Each structure stands twice: as structure tokens, then as C-alpha cells.
Amino acid sequence: MTQSTDLGPEDRKIVTLARSARARNGVPEGAAVRDETGRTYVAGTVALESLQLSALRTAVAMAVASGAESLEAAAVVSGADALTTEDLAAVRDLGGAGTPVFLAGPDGEVRARIEAG
Secondary structure (H helix, E strand, C coil): CCCHHHCCHHHHHHHHHHHHHHHHHCCCEEEEEEECCCCEEEEECEECCCCEECHHHHHHHHHHHCCCCCEEEEEEEECCCCCCHHHHHHHHHHHCCCCEEEEECCCCCEEEEEECC
16 A cells, blocks of 8 residues: 555645546546656546446546557546556556556545556
């Protein structure tokens, strides 16, 4: 387990952004990713009748659509205890197997640091 206070400022930033997206939009999950240039992309869960996307997959899609070529890190704020294999695969596809993904609870405390691989 990684304490939020153990994170560097850029990693704390994406956890805070993910938490904000979750709270602001009233969705089950918020996520944020940081690309190779330091730009961040923030998203919440998409739950339409015709389209279902987790917050993390939405954030990765936003990064790709904006021209990101890689990811440095990702964060998810959720009540879930684990990330899905599909979420980790999306991060791995853009960032590579070693890309860190921080899973935090609704309080913003990081419960796990997982590599996308």
C-alpha cells in the first residue's frame, strides 16, 4: 500500500483530479491520467444506455483523442477494491506495462499502486 503522502506532487495531483471528477459529477469513479508531456486528462464513469465506460478507460480515450503518445501515470478514485483487467489493459496499451496506476478510496487515500502490466 502507498500512502498518499508518499507520492510525488505530480502523482498527488492526478489523485486529487480523479477525486474531484468523481465528486463533481456524482459518478462511481473518477480518473486522471498524465501523458508524456505532463498534460492531464480527467474523466468520470460514462453510463449511457448505449455506452458504458469506466472512468479510467474514458480518461485514456481522451488522452489518445488529444494526441498523447504515452502515459506516465494514472489514478482512479473508487469504492472498488481492485481495478479491472480491461482498465489496466487500456493504460498498458498507451503507457506500457510499467505504467503506475494508483487506486484511491473516496477519501483520496491511495490503497494500491499497481503496474499496468
